Every structure is written in structure tokens, then in C-alpha cells.
Amino acid sequence: MSALILFRSLTYAQRGLYVLSRSGIPGKLIKAPRDLTDRGCAYGVLISDNRLAQAKEELAAQHAEYSSVWLRNALGEYHEAEP
Amino acid sequence: MIYLDSAATSFLKPPETARAVTGAMARFASPGRGIYGPAMDAAETVYRCRETAASLFHLPDPTRVVFTMNATHGLNVAIRSVVRSGMRVLVSGYEHNAVVRPLAALGAEMLIVDTPPFDTQAFLCGFEKKLDKADAVVVTHVSNVFGFILPVREISALCGKRGIPWILDAAQSAGSLPVDFTALGAEFIAMPGHKGLLGPQGTGLLLCRGDAEPLLYGGTGSMSDSLSMPESLPDRLEAGTQNVCGIAGLLAGMEYVQRRGVDQIRAREGRLSRTLIRELEQLGTLRVISGPEQNQAGVLSVIPVRGSCEELASRLWEQGVAVRSGLHCAPLAHETAGTKKTGTVRLSVSPFNTEAEIYETVRIIKKIMQNNYIL
Numbered sequence: 001m002s003a004l005i006l007f008r009s010l011t012y013a014q015r016g017l018y019v020l021s022r023s024g025i026p027g028k029l030i031k032a033p034r035d036l037t038d039r040g041c042a043y044g045v046l047i048s049d050n051r052l053a054q055a056k057e058e059l060a061a062q063h064a065e066y067s068s069v070w071l072r073n074a075l076g077e078y079h080e081a082e083p
Numbered sequence: 084m085i086y087l088d089s090a091a092t093s094f095l096k097p098p099e100t101a102r103a104v105t106g107a108m109a110r111f112a113s114p115g116r117g118i119y120g121p122a123m124d125a126a127e128t129v130y131r132c133r134e135t136a137a138s139l140f141h142l143p144d145p146t147r148v149v150f151t152m153n154a155t156h157g158l159n160v161a162i163r164s165v166v167r168s169g170m171r172v173l174v175s176g177y178e179h180n181a182v183v184r185p186l187a188a189l190g191a192e193m194l195i196v197d198t199p200p201f202d203t204q205a206f207l208c209g210f211e212k213k214l215d216k217a218d219a220v221v222v223t224h225v226s227n228v229f230g231f232i233l234p235v236r237e238i239s240a241l242c243g244k245r246g247i248p249w250i251l252d253a254a255q256s257a258g259s260l261p262v263d264f265t266a267l268g269a270e271f272i273a274m275p276g277h278k279g280l281l282g283p284q285g286t287g288l289l290l291c292r293g294d295a296e297p298l299l300y301g302g303t304g305s306m307s308d309s310l311s312m313p314e315s316l317p318d319r320l321e322a323g324t325q326n327v328c329g330i331a332g333l334l335a336g337m338e339y340v341q342r343r344g345v346d347q348i349r350a351r352e353g354r355l356s357r358t359l360i361r362e363l364e365q366l367g368t369l370r371v372i373s374g375p376e377q378n379q380a381g382v383l384s385v386i387p388v389r390g391s392c393e394e395l396a397s398r399l400w401e402q403g404v405a406v407r408s409g410l411h412c413a414p415l416a417h418e419t420a421g422t423k424k425t426g427t428v429r430l431s432v433s434p435f436n437t438e439a440e441i442y443e444t445v446r447i448i449k450k451i452m453q454n455n456y457i458l
Contacts, residue, residue: 041307
């Protein structure tokens with residue numbers, strides 16, 4: 001499984017990606033599926049779900065705000081994770 | 084050509100700037116508008132430019148770095164975000180029209196600290212006297228006419244003590260003098276990309292602490308379902324397709340400034356200016372308006388004792404020396420210094436000028452003045 005950390009804009013997602021990268025957490029910047037947000041275009045960083053807890057800690061420590069977190073299963077389906 | 088008009092635009096730039104611009108034209112699409120390679124490559128460069136600016140100007144959060152067309156654009160956004168009609172705004176007597184025209188258009192009442200150039204103590208005394216009557220402050224870091232460096236640390240402390248929001252116009256200082264966003268505590272700092280940051284024309288940066296009001300409304304590639312502009316920066320202030328080629332050039336310019344070091348650039352420009360001032364003063368045919376080294380950046384104004392500034396500038400260009408004459412879009416500065424009737428000839432250096440160019444310029448001026456240059 002992987003986890004998608006959703007950000008409010010491309011710049012926020014880029015900042016998130018940099019913070020994670022500097023913390024040794026590999027991630028990929030993607031445009032979020034349309035149905036994950038009710039506010040239009042959004043970007044997210046896809047990471048391995050077993051790094052999610054650490055990723056959230058690193059983002060919080062660097063004040064890199066994210067809007068929601070989604071878990072993606074092997075079929076590519078998303079389910080919102082606990083905040 | 085000897086280029087001495089870097090206060091207008093740093094025509095002399097590192098070759099990386101032009102290479103970055105042309106490379107971007109060949110490789111980049113629009114950032115934030117697609118997930119394919121050329122769009123994401125553009126987005127990566129745009130973000131790196133924000134990170135570099137945040138590092139150079141000491142911002143903890145690169146999302147507070149906003150791209151603008153120039154310093155004027157940034158100042159318009161900043162002023163409209165802080166100032167309302169009828170507010171009293173304290174300004175130095177050295178402000179550019181990029182400050183005073185937006186303030187006038189908003190119907191703000193300007194309180195002006197009109198003390199002589201290079202007299203820092205007089206300025207601070209006048210500033211403090213008027214500050215209690217002010218709702219906001221807008222000041223330039225360096226006079227674009229005289230090179231007078233205003234005491235921004237003291238201004239910051241005085242504004243901070245009273246909780247008065249202030250805006251810094253760093254048009255002449257960014258890249259040439261240290262500018263520390265965190266330490267200064269200004270609400271906004273506006274700067275061009277095409278002067279001391281050695282980027283191309285059409286680029287600028289606005290560093291934001293406070294809430295900002297958009298000047299333009301439109302697509303941002305985010306929050307697209309909403310009719311309102313996004314609340315968060317930088318998208319709130321960046322409607323429409325960005326100048327990615329310009330931003331690529333700006334990144335290259337800022338990386339050069341970082342590598343060479345702002346202190347080293349300041350030292351070099353200071354040495355060149357001091358040589359120019361000393362040699363021109365010895366001619367005796369010009370009024371050289373200068374101050375102590377620590378109070379003057381790489382900008383110098385002179386007035387010929389006979390003939391006009393425009394004629395002198397024309398003759399200089401005939402000899403291959405590029406300078407600017409007139410009011411330099413800052414009539415307030417000339418009113419303050421008493422030079423409005425004549426204007427001045429402005430000579431402004433960059434880190435790429437050489438001592439040999441300075442001596443050659445002085446030699447040419449000497450010759451022009453000896454040969455009765457009046458057309």
C-alpha cells in the first residue's frame with residue numbers, strides 16, 4: 001500500500017516533497033485524483049504507507065501544512081486515513 | 084560600452100542567466116497545469132527559485148516568496164494589502180514613484196521625512212517624530228537617485244516597538260546589500276529580479292509576512308472549483324501563467340549572487356564607487372553628491388556646473404558610456420535634496436564593472452567638460 005499526502009497547491013506539495021526528501025523519505029509528486037478533493041485541482045506526494053507516521057512528524061516539525069491523507073490499495077482505490 | 088546604469092537594470096549579468104532563459108524556452112511548459120515532464124520540470128525550477136530566494140533573504144517558508152513582474156508590481160500588491168484610503172503613511176523623502184503613486188491613488192495621506200541625503204541621524208530623528216502619527220510605513224532601503232542607504236534596522240525596531248506595519252522597497256539593495264526578512268520584520272519586502280539579483284527584465288519577488296490582497300484574479304492551477312482566489316500564498320498572488328523563462332534566469336542570477344556572496348558584491352561595488360567619487364570630485368567641474376562609505380550604495384548622482392545633465396549624458400553615450408539623466412522616476416527624492424530643477428546624472432555600478440572602466444569614464448568626463456560640451 002501507499003499513502004497520498006494531499007496539499008492545497010502545487011507549491012505546498014513541492015515544499016512537502018522537499019521536506020520529506022531531506023528527511024530521507026522518498027516520494028513522488030502527483031496531481032491528485034479529482035474525487036479526492038471538493039475544491040478542484042490539487043497535488044499530493046505519494047509515499048510508502050509504512051513511512052507515513054514519520055512523514056507526518058517531519059511535515060509538522062517543518063510547518064509544512066497538508067490538507068488530508070489517503071491510503072491507496074493495490075487496486076488503486078483511495079480511502080481517507082485518520083487525521 | 085561602459086555600462087554604468089545598473090540602478091535601472093543590471094545589463095551586465097553572468098552568462099548563466101541568458102543560458103537559463105533560452106534553455107527554459109526550449110524545455111519548459113506551464114508549471115501547475117499538467118503532470119507531464121515539461122510542466123513538472125518548469126514547476127521544479129520555479130520551486131527551486133522560491134527556495135533560493137528564501138535562503139538568500141532568510142525566510143523560513145518558501146511559500147511566502149511570490150513572483151511578480153518587477154518591484155513596482157510587488158509594491159502595488161504590498162501597499163494595497165496594508166494601506167486603506169485616508170490612512171496616514173510615513174515615507175522617506177527618497178521614495179520612487181512606485182511607492183508614491185500607489186499611495187496617492189489609494190488616497191493615503193503621506194507624511195514625509197525630508198531630511199538631507201546621507202544624514203542618518205537627522206533621518207531617524209525626523210522619522211521618530213512623525214511615526215506616532217502614522218498608520219503604516221513604506222521606505223526604500225537605498226535611494227535610487229543618490230545611493231543613500233536608509234537605516235532599515237532602526238526603522239524596523241521603531242516600527243516593531245509601536246506595532247506599526249511597514250513595507251520595504253528593496254529595489255536597489257536586493258543582491259547588493261544584506262536583506263534579512265526575518266530580522267527586519269517587515270510585512271512585505273518588494274524587489275526586482277533584473278537589478279542586483281542579475282535576472283532578466285520582467286521578474287521580481289515579493290516576500291510576504293502578512294495577509295495579501297490580489298491585484299490580479301484568475302487561474303492558479305489550484306482550488307479551481309472556487310470563484311475566489313485561494314487564501315494561501317503564493318497562489319493568492321500568482322494568477323495566470325508564470326514567466327517561467329524569466330524565473331529560470333532569475334534563479335541562475337540568484338545562484339550567482341549566492342556563490343559570489345552579497346558581502347563580496349557590496350565590497351566590490353563600494354570600492355568602485357569610492358574611486359568614482361574621489362576622481363570626479365577632483366575634476367572640479369561637477370557637483371558630486373556623496374556621503375560616507377557606509378551610508379552609500381553603488382549609486383552616485385552628479386550635476387555639471389555648466390550645461391545640463393541631459394547634455395552630459397548624451398555626450399557620454401557618444402563616447403560609449405551608458406548613464407542616466409533626469410529625475411530617475413523619483414521626483415520626491417529631488418525635492419528632498421534640492422535637485423529637482425536640474426535633475427542629476429546618475430552613475431551606478433555593478434559587480435562586473437572594473438576599475439579600468441571607472442578611470443576611463445572619469446577621463447571621458449574630464450575631456451567633455453574641458454571641451455565645452457554644450458550642444
